[in-house]
Amino acid sequence: xxxxxxxxxxxxxxxxxxxxxxxxxxxxxxxxxxxxxxxxxxxxxxxxxxxxxxxxxxxxxxxxxxxxxxxxxxxxxxx
Numbered sequence: 660x661x662x663x664x665x666x667x668x669x670x671x672x673x674x675x676x677x678x679x680x681x682x683x684x685x686x687x688x689x690x691x692x693x694x695x696x697x698x699x700x701x702x703x704x705x706x707x708x709x710x711x712x713x714x715x716x717x718x719x720x721x722x723x724x725x726x727x728x729x730x731x732x733x734x735x736x737x738x
Contacts, residue, residue, distance in 0.1 A: 675720060678707050682727065689734065697734035704728040 685700035704727035711721040 674710070678703065678724075685731075694734045694738040697731045697738065701728060701731035701735065704731055 681703050682700070685696065685703065688696040688699070704724050707724035708721060708728060711717055711724055
């Protein structure tokens with residue numbers, strides 16, 4: 660099972676790890692402080708989307724960040 664999930668190698672930090680943690684923090688902040696925090700999430704998602712298109716060239720990351728952009732825009736529209 661360790662070989663299947665790649666747990667036999669040392670952990671390698673990626674920028675997507677940091678963006679995932681920031682997304683979780685964004686969700687927590689929206690639940691605590693309200694929808695105005697969605698501006699922060701929108702900024703993070705747009706930066707991630709730009710990085711996916713310009714640097715990483717990964718479609719799965721672009722889809723994930725685009726969905727976060729749409730979700731945060733929805734929260735801002737509700738606000």
